[in-house]
Amino acid sequence: MKFSTIFSHIADQDPTTPAVIIGKPGIGKTQAVKAFGKVQGFDDDSFVALNCAQFADEGDMIGLLQIKDGQHSHTIPDWLKLDRKMLIFVDELNRAPKSCINGLMQLMSPEQTFNGHKLFPGSRVIAAINPADVAANDCDELNRALFSRFARYNAEVCVDEWVAWAHDAKIDDMIIDFIIKTGKSALIDMDESQTAEDENTVNPRSVVNFALAFARAKENGRYEGPDGLEYLYEGAMSMLGSKWALNFKDWYSKNGNTITAKTIFETPEDKLDTLKKAFKKLRPTDFCAINAGIVDMLNLSWKNTKKITDEQASRFLWYFFAVNREIRTKLYVDFIKTNLEGGDPTWIKTVSHDATLGKKFKTEIRSIIDNEMNTEDEMMG
Secondary structure (H helix, E strand, O other): HHHHHHHHHHHHHHOOOOOEEOOOOOOOOOHHHHHHHHHHHHHHHHHHHHHHHHHHOHHHOOOEEEOOOEEEEEEOOOOOOOOOOOOOEOOOHHHHHHHHHHHHHHHOOOEEEEEEEOOOEEEEEEEEEOOOOOOOOOOOOHHHHHHOOOOEEEEEHEEEEHHHHHHHHHOOOHHHHHHHHHHHHHHHOOOOOOOOOOOOOOOOHHHHHHHHHHHHHHHHOOOOOOHHHHHHHHHHHHOOOOOHHHHHHHHHHHHOOOOHHHHHOOOHHHHHHHHHHHHHHOOOOHHHHHHHHHHHHHHHHHHHHOOOHHHHHHHHHHHHHOHHHHHHHHHHHHHHHHHOOOOOOOOOHHHHHHOOHHHHHHHHHHHHHHHHHHHHHHHOO
């Protein structure tokens, strides 16, 4: 069942009805519950996730023992807020120590009490368990009588849901495109015989962890040069296993953009025609990254030395006229316009005085400005 369907059902239930989500490790249960909470009006201070696998005994859950006036009691644990409605996510419930089960069952009862304290009205408790076939060896199955208290939902990974989330989370487009092209097997191990002890398991959590590393490595130029693809493969294999890594390496070699601002400035003159042809494979988002990188490099050079070299000016102008008018306009609107409006001398003035293309550059900038003004006039009516 998709997460969206699961949470539609949970939203329809009375808040005192406990729900349990059954799903493999790493499929995003915690984030999904938290997102559901935001929709239901639970802010960050009203959401708490309890990982039962981390409880050594009930003392970790119920708070410190105290003695007052000869009476023994427990302090209210930090995670329990009694002055507001709460969304409590009890993760890996079937790995909780037996000494904690009774307390957790009270929490998830219709009365919603915990160690003598009653939850604020409107609170919800949602639990999650990993299926017994993929859980660790120390994972006990819940007693059937206890398990029967819950509304039970089997969660499955849905590519469309993950892709929508990934776009919102700004996951690199290359990762998203690969998932869309490859399908569900790129998000979750389809081999039911695979366990947690096998080679690095593919799941949404491990994919996201790699995506974050991938974005940083790409930004740092790790995938450029003759060893770039091997570096990519090694990083993917360390988190997702050899099969996933090999598939992604092949995909990236055919579809990945290895062109960066550094590539623009360091490509030899006799290779520029080849580089220009490679522009045809790039997407608008790739050019946005290249534009930003070029401007950052020139701004840094100007900041440090109050000049840019003739070679830098020449190569910037080559790029400016190698891309189409739409990309040039984007470069002007996003970066050059800001520099010109700043009032201080900038590297742009150096570029505009280039003996070969400086005059053409100034003419093109004027044309872009005129076009921008005409567009604004049309919008104003």
